[in-house]
Amino acid sequence: MSPRFFPFILLALFLVMQGVFSWGSLAISEELPAQPPSGETITLKIDGWTCASCEKDVHAALMGVSGVQSAEVSYPSGGAIVEVETGQVNPDQLVQALSGASNAFDTYEASVIPNGSLSIEKKESTGFGDFWSSLFN
Numbered sequence: 001m002s003p004r005f006f007p008f009i010l011l012a013l014f015l016v017m018q019g020v021f022s023w024g025s026l027a028i029s030e031e032l033p034a035q036p037p038s039g040e041t042i043t044l045k046i047d048g049w050t051c052a053s054c055e056k057d058v059h060a061a062l063m064g065v066s067g068v069q070s071a072e073v074s075y076p077s078g079g080a081i082v083e084v085e086t087g088q089v090n091p092d093q094l095v096q097a098l099s100g101a102s103n104a105f106d107t108y109e110a111s112v113i114p115n116g117s118l119s120i121e122k123k124e125s126t127g128f129g130d131f132w133s134s135l136f137n
Contacts, residue, residue, distance in 0.1 A: 061101035
Protein backbone atom coordinates (compact mmCIF):
# COMPACT_ATOMS: atom_id res chain seq x y z
CA MET A 1 0.00 0.00 0.00
CA SER A 2 1.28 3.41 -0.93
CA PRO A 3 1.92 5.85 1.96
CA ARG A 4 0.01 8.60 0.17
CA PHE A 5 -3.27 6.64 0.57
CA PHE A 6 -2.83 6.23 4.33
CA PRO A 7 -4.48 9.59 5.29
CA PHE A 8 -7.47 8.77 3.09
CA ILE A 9 -7.86 5.39 4.72
CA LEU A 10 -7.73 6.98 8.17
CA LEU A 11 -10.31 9.56 7.13
CA ALA A 12 -12.63 6.88 5.74
CA LEU A 13 -12.26 4.81 8.91
CA PHE A 14 -13.00 7.87 11.05
CA LEU A 15 -16.16 8.69 9.07
CA VAL A 16 -17.40 5.12 9.27
CA MET A 17 -16.85 5.00 13.02
CA GLN A 18 -18.68 8.31 13.52
CA GLY A 19 -21.63 6.99 11.56
CA VAL A 20 -21.71 3.75 13.55
CA PHE A 21 -21.60 5.57 16.88
CA SER A 22 -24.33 8.04 15.89
CA TRP A 23 -26.61 5.23 14.70
CA GLY A 24 -26.05 3.46 17.99
CA SER A 25 -27.07 6.52 19.99
CA LEU A 26 -30.20 6.91 17.87
CA ALA A 27 -31.17 3.31 18.55
CA ILE A 28 -30.73 3.83 22.28
CA SER A 29 -32.81 7.02 22.33
CA GLU A 30 -35.66 5.33 20.44
CA GLU A 31 -35.89 2.61 23.06
CA LEU A 32 -36.47 5.04 25.91
CA PRO A 33 -40.09 5.00 27.07
CA ALA A 34 -42.08 8.14 26.45
CA GLN A 35 -43.09 9.75 29.70
CA PRO A 36 -46.71 10.82 29.98
CA PRO A 37 -47.25 14.51 30.58
CA SER A 38 -47.16 15.36 34.27
CA GLY A 39 -49.94 17.89 34.52
CA GLU A 40 -53.41 18.66 33.35
CA THR A 41 -54.93 19.20 29.93
CA ILE A 42 -56.88 22.28 28.89
CA THR A 43 -58.71 22.25 25.56
CA LEU A 44 -59.48 25.53 23.81
CA LYS A 45 -61.80 26.36 20.92
CA ILE A 46 -60.28 29.26 19.00
CA ASP A 47 -62.15 31.64 16.73
CA GLY A 48 -60.89 34.58 14.71
CA TRP A 49 -57.98 33.06 12.86
CA THR A 50 -58.02 33.32 9.12
CA CYS A 51 -55.41 30.86 7.88
CA ALA A 52 -53.20 27.94 8.84
CA SER A 53 -50.20 30.22 9.37
CA CYS A 54 -52.00 31.61 12.43
CA GLU A 55 -51.08 28.33 14.15
CA LYS A 56 -47.58 29.72 14.77
CA ASP A 57 -48.92 32.87 16.45
CA VAL A 58 -51.36 30.91 18.60
CA HIS A 59 -48.70 28.35 19.56
CA ALA A 60 -46.21 31.09 20.50
CA ALA A 61 -48.82 32.90 22.62
CA LEU A 62 -49.76 29.72 24.48
CA MET A 63 -46.14 28.69 25.08
CA GLY A 64 -45.46 32.19 26.42
CA VAL A 65 -47.68 31.52 29.44
CA SER A 66 -45.66 30.43 32.44
CA GLY A 67 -46.47 26.83 33.37
CA VAL A 68 -47.42 25.62 29.87
CA GLN A 69 -45.57 22.41 29.03
CA SER A 70 -46.82 21.84 25.48
CA ALA A 71 -49.46 23.01 23.06
CA GLU A 72 -50.88 21.23 20.03
CA VAL A 73 -52.55 23.81 17.80
CA SER A 74 -54.65 22.97 14.74
CA TYR A 75 -56.33 25.43 12.39
CA PRO A 76 -58.43 22.71 10.67
CA SER A 77 -59.69 21.48 14.06
CA GLY A 78 -60.27 25.04 15.25
CA GLY A 79 -58.51 24.76 18.57
CA ALA A 80 -55.65 23.78 20.80
CA ILE A 81 -54.88 21.10 23.35
CA VAL A 82 -52.58 22.50 26.03
CA GLU A 83 -50.66 20.54 28.67
CA VAL A 84 -49.97 22.62 31.78
CA GLU A 85 -48.36 22.10 35.15
CA THR A 86 -50.97 21.13 37.72
CA GLY A 87 -52.23 24.13 39.66
CA GLN A 88 -49.89 26.58 37.88
CA VAL A 89 -52.08 27.78 35.00
CA ASN A 90 -55.62 29.06 35.08
CA PRO A 91 -57.57 28.54 31.81
CA ASP A 92 -58.38 32.25 31.82
CA GLN A 93 -54.65 32.97 31.51
CA LEU A 94 -54.58 31.05 28.22
CA VAL A 95 -57.68 32.84 26.93
CA GLN A 96 -56.13 36.20 27.88
CA ALA A 97 -52.81 35.28 26.21
CA LEU A 98 -54.61 34.57 22.94
CA SER A 99 -56.59 37.79 23.00
CA GLY A 100 -53.30 39.62 23.58
CA ALA A 101 -51.74 37.89 20.58
CA SER A 102 -54.28 39.41 18.19
CA ASN A 103 -52.94 41.55 15.38
CA ALA A 104 -54.31 43.84 12.66
CA PHE A 105 -55.51 40.89 10.57
CA ASP A 106 -56.68 38.41 13.19
CA THR A 107 -58.54 38.74 16.48
CA TYR A 108 -58.22 35.51 18.42
CA GLU A 109 -61.06 34.60 20.74
CA ALA A 110 -60.69 31.45 22.80
CA SER A 111 -63.07 29.53 25.00
CA VAL A 112 -62.46 26.51 27.18
CA ILE A 113 -64.24 23.36 26.03
CA PRO A 114 -64.43 19.89 27.61
CA ASN A 115 -61.31 17.77 27.18
CA GLY A 116 -61.66 15.14 24.49
CA SER A 117 -64.13 17.17 22.42
CA LEU A 118 -61.41 18.39 20.06
CA SER A 119 -59.36 15.91 18.08
CA ILE A 120 -56.17 17.06 16.45
CA GLU A 121 -54.99 14.67 13.79
CA LYS A 122 -51.44 15.08 12.60
CA LYS A 123 -51.40 15.05 8.82
CA GLU A 124 -48.31 14.35 6.77
CA SER A 125 -47.64 17.53 4.84
CA THR A 126 -46.49 17.32 1.26
CA GLY A 127 -45.85 21.06 0.94
CA PHE A 128 -46.19 21.38 -2.81
CA GLY A 129 -49.41 19.33 -2.97
CA ASP A 130 -50.91 21.26 -0.05
CA PHE A 131 -50.19 24.52 -1.83
CA TRP A 132 -51.96 23.48 -5.03
CA SER A 133 -54.92 21.93 -3.24
CA SER A 134 -55.38 25.09 -1.14
CA LEU A 135 -55.63 27.15 -4.33
CA PHE A 136 -58.64 25.21 -5.49
CA ASN A 137 -60.51 24.79 -2.18
